[in-house]
Structure formats: C-alpha cells, structure tokens
Amino acid sequence: MSQLTDDCFSFGGVLMPLDEALQRLRDRVSPVTEEDTVPLATALGRILARDVMAPFDVPPHDNAAVDGYAVFFDDLSPDADAVLPVTGRVAAGQTLGRAGRRGEAVRIFTGAPMPGGFDTVLMQEDCRAGDGTVTIPPGIKRGANRRSAGEDLARGGLVLGQGRRLRPEDIGLLASIGLREAPVRRALRVAVFSTGDEVREPGVGLEPGAIYDANRFALMAALAGLGCAVTDLGILPDREDAIRAALEGAAAGHDALITSGGMSTGEEDHVKAAVEAAGSLHFWRLAIKPGRPVALGRMDGAAFIGLPGNPVAVMVTFMLIARPLLLRMMGAADQEPRTVPVRTGFAVKKKPGRREFVRSRLVRGDGGALVALKHPRDGAGVLSSLAESDGLVILGEDVARLEPGTVVDFLPFSEVR
Structure with missing residues (x-):
C-alpha cells in the first residue's frame, strides 16, 4: 500500500549535493575583464x-601619538624626575623647522611630525608644566607614544x-x-525577472488568488548590495514562449539573468523548458532545503540562474549559490562566507542525504556563549522568518538528528550581504 508524505522535497530522482553544484559554478564561469x-x-x-x-x-613622517612633550629618552632619569626647558611647539600640520637638541623638550600634539632626534613622547597628563619648563617623572619607555613613518x-x-x-x-x-x-x-549587468500568473506588482489591488511580488524586489536589493548594475524586467506570465522570448531578448545586453519560480516539475513551471529550448541547463535539482529546484545555465553568452518561487527559498539559494557565482563573475578573490560555531538551543530531525539551513536567531546562553534558537515557523514561504533571524544553522548531509547543546556551524546573514 502506498504511503502519503508530508515532505514537499521528497519526489524521486537523484539530487545533486551542494558542494558539487558549487564546484560546477567555479568550473563554468570566468570573471569579466573590463575595468572601470x-x-x-x-x-x-x-x-x-x-x-x-x-x-x-x-604616515609619511614619524609623529606623536598623543598630546604631550617630545624629548630625547637619554635626557630622562631612570629613578627621579627630570626637569627640561620647553623650547618649541609643534601642532599637527606644522614642523619645528629644525632638529631637536639634547636637554630640551618640545610641546607636541597628536599627529604632529617629530622633530629630528626626539625619540619619545610623554603624555601631557603625566607631566607637570611650569614656567617655561616641564617636569617628567621616571618610568617611561624609550620610543613611547611615537609613531614611525611607514x-x-x-x-x-x-x-x-x-x-x-x-x-x-x-x-x-x-x-x-x-x-x-x-x-x-566593470559592474556586472544583471537582469531580474519574476514569473507567475498570480504575481502582481506592489501598489496595485489584489484580486482573489493573487500575491505581491516580494522575490524580485528582494533580489534586486541583494544584487545592488553586491555592486551589480540591475535591470528590472518585471513579471513574466506562465507561458514558455513568453519566458523564452524575454530571456533571449535580455541575454544580449547582460552578463547574467535571474528568475524566481518556474523551476519545479509542475505543469505551469515553464522556465526550465524555456532555457533548455533556447540555451543550456547544467543542473537543476539540489540536495538542499529550502530551495531544491535551482538551475544554472547559459543563454546566448549570459549566465542563467533560476531560483525557486518561495520567498525564503529564493533568498537562501541566492545567498548560497547565486552570490558566489556572481562574485566569481565579478572577479572577487574571496567568495566564501565564513561560518561561526554556536550551540543549538533546539532539537531537530532531518532526512539524511541533504543539507538543510535552519533559520535561527542568536542569544547569549549561560556563561555568555552564543546559542542558536530555531525560528518557530519554517515554511519556505514565510519571509518574515528571515527578517526575524540572524542567520542559518547548517545541518550537514550526514545529520539525521540534532540534540540541544550540539555545536554546529552558523552562517550569519552579515556574511552573505
């Protein structure tokens, strides 16, 4: 007897591991060479x-790190006060106009060039200024409060x-x-589409069954944060011919095309077919959650990135897959975000064989250590869960169960901005 499933990521076929997909990205794209x-x-x-x-x-010259008095260290006593005449004054942007002389002190201010010969600066708070003299206590180190050129x-x-x-x-x-x-x-030129007959522009009225387009605006903001030159090409209808025409038209003037939606296996998911008909598709089903239906391809020389339709899946796959691809195309040397170890404040069970990313916020636990708390709503369409989280707990492919207090890798959102 067949068994029903509540796992929307469970349909058959071999899924590609995330690391393999990322390696394919590295192998298939080259950075732009033009300069601005x-x-x-x-x-x-x-x-x-x-x-x-x-x-x-x-700095181009030795200079004082504090407000005080410049002296020769050898004029100071190791165990008694030294009294020196103050024979000059040097502020930032000025010079004394001569080298220093043994047996004198010069009033000097932070950032001012050190006159030649002086090697030590006393903070004004540590000295006693008198009638044309300064009294300097013992104990200062040679070279104190002096910043060297270079x-x-x-x-x-x-x-x-x-x-x-x-x-x-x-x-x-x-x-x-x-x-x-x-x-x-040169700034990477990226065109952004959304797809879906149910998707509407913000600001218009919503009829029954319609939703506002959050994905496109989130993607454009993320791309702008990467320094891309973004072209907004609006919402495409759920028709393969329209999607194909729009992709072909945009490919000539852009380095990359990004869509959201239409990458799954439903009858109304036409993006995958449109790309395969007019270009090439390298992979499209990944062993990750959220965000399995993701594609990388090419359309007339432009890279194609097809992201899922659910808002959380869009943003997570952008961070994990689209961002490193775009950074590589931009010529960035550092494309890998850094994770930090944290302890979990929750238990979880998952299916082995796929990597999962759990929306979490960080709190201080006993002793001040960071603890990750899972967001209570984990649906791929709950965009507020990202806004209310600090990052993603990463559960590896081999993890089946996680107990509270387990040390895990945590990807802060600040690392993928």
Whole structure:
C-alpha cells in the first residue's frame, strides 16, 4: 500500500549535493575583464581590478601619538624626575623647522611630525608644566607614544590586492595614499525577472488568488548590495514562449539573468523548458532545503540562474549559490562566507542525504556563549522568518538528528550581504 508524505522535497530522482553544484559554478564561469575607474565615494562593494601599491610611507613622517612633550629618552632619569626647558611647539600640520637638541623638550600634539632626534613622547597628563619648563617623572619607555613613518603602509608595499571587494575601511586606505578614484572591475549587468500568473506588482489591488511580488524586489536589493548594475524586467506570465522570448531578448545586453519560480516539475513551471529550448541547463535539482529546484545555465553568452518561487527559498539559494557565482563573475578573490560555531538551543530531525539551513536567531546562553534558537515557523514561504533571524544553522548531509547543546556551524546573514 502506498504511503502519503508530508515532505514537499521528497519526489524521486537523484539530487545533486551542494558542494558539487558549487564546484560546477567555479568550473563554468570566468570573471569579466573590463575595468572601470570610479570615484572613491561610489566604490563601496566594487571589485578591485588590480593591485594597489603604496607610493609613499603612511604616515609619511614619524609623529606623536598623543598630546604631550617630545624629548630625547637619554635626557630622562631612570629613578627621579627630570626637569627640561620647553623650547618649541609643534601642532599637527606644522614642523619645528629644525632638529631637536639634547636637554630640551618640545610641546607636541597628536599627529604632529617629530622633530629630528626626539625619540619619545610623554603624555601631557603625566607631566607637570611650569614656567617655561616641564617636569617628567621616571618610568617611561624609550620610543613611547611615537609613531614611525611607514607604520601603516610602507612605500612600495601592497595596499590592497586585486579581487578585493572594497569595504569602508578599504576606501579609507585608498584615500590615505592620495587616490580619489579606484580601479575596479566593470559592474556586472544583471537582469531580474519574476514569473507567475498570480504575481502582481506592489501598489496595485489584489484580486482573489493573487500575491505581491516580494522575490524580485528582494533580489534586486541583494544584487545592488553586491555592486551589480540591475535591470528590472518585471513579471513574466506562465507561458514558455513568453519566458523564452524575454530571456533571449535580455541575454544580449547582460552578463547574467535571474528568475524566481518556474523551476519545479509542475505543469505551469515553464522556465526550465524555456532555457533548455533556447540555451543550456547544467543542473537543476539540489540536495538542499529550502530551495531544491535551482538551475544554472547559459543563454546566448549570459549566465542563467533560476531560483525557486518561495520567498525564503529564493533568498537562501541566492545567498548560497547565486552570490558566489556572481562574485566569481565579478572577479572577487574571496567568495566564501565564513561560518561561526554556536550551540543549538533546539532539537531537530532531518532526512539524511541533504543539507538543510535552519533559520535561527542568536542569544547569549549561560556563561555568555552564543546559542542558536530555531525560528518557530519554517515554511519556505514565510519571509518574515528571515527578517526575524540572524542567520542559518547548517545541518550537514550526514545529520539525521540534532540534540540541544550540539555545536554546529552558523552562517550569519552579515556574511552573505
């Protein structure tokens, strides 16, 4: 007698492991080679096109790390106060105009160039200023509070390497060597579609059976965060001819095409057939949950990424599959998100042979350790569960049961933005 199932991921056929799918991605795509030069103000998230070397030392001169007094260390006493005349003053952006002389102190401020010869700076809070003198207690170390030229960047050294995805601190580093612009890879041109006769644009009225298109807007936001040039090509009807025509039309002017929905095995799921008819499809059923029906293919030179229709599955598969593919196409050197070990605050059973990603939030447990709590609603259509979670607990293919307190890998959403 047949047995009914409540597992929507259970229909037959061999499923591809996620690691194999990711390796296929690495083998099948190459990065864009064209370069752009963009102002630093707009370079955030872009991929550096070539190595950047330091044209000079940063900082360019020895300088004071604190407000205080510059002295020769050998003028100080190891066990008694030293009283020195204050013979000059140097603020940031100024110079003393001469080298230092033994037996004197110079008032100096944070960032000001150290006059030649002086090797140590006393914090003003540790000194007593008098009538043209300063009293310095014993105990300071030679070279204290003095920053050396080239301490941050040495002339001729590597500042940032090719393939770096630029972060705010990287932008600051480029500015510190005088650059106003950054050499970056051309922005990846990505067209985004949704499919489904039931899908409507936000802002219009909903008739019975219709839903608003959350997927396309979430995908466009994720792509913009990666620095892609995004084209919104709207909602496609559930007709193979319309989908095929739209894909063929968009392929010529884009590096990648992304759709959501239409990748499963239903009678109204036409995207897979349209891609196979007009291009090629490399894989489409993965051993993951959520998000099994995922495809990678090509349409007239453009990469095709077909994601599932359920909103959670869309976002999870974008993070796990589309994001590393796009980063590779962009020329990014680092495409792998980092996971962190946490303890579970829940028990779970799962089917062996597939990798599952459990939406979870983090709390502090006893002793301050991070504990992952499973979101109470785990349906692939519950988009609020992503908004209310901090990341994904990863359950490997060999896991069948998990008890509370088990150490697992946790993928923070901050790692896949």
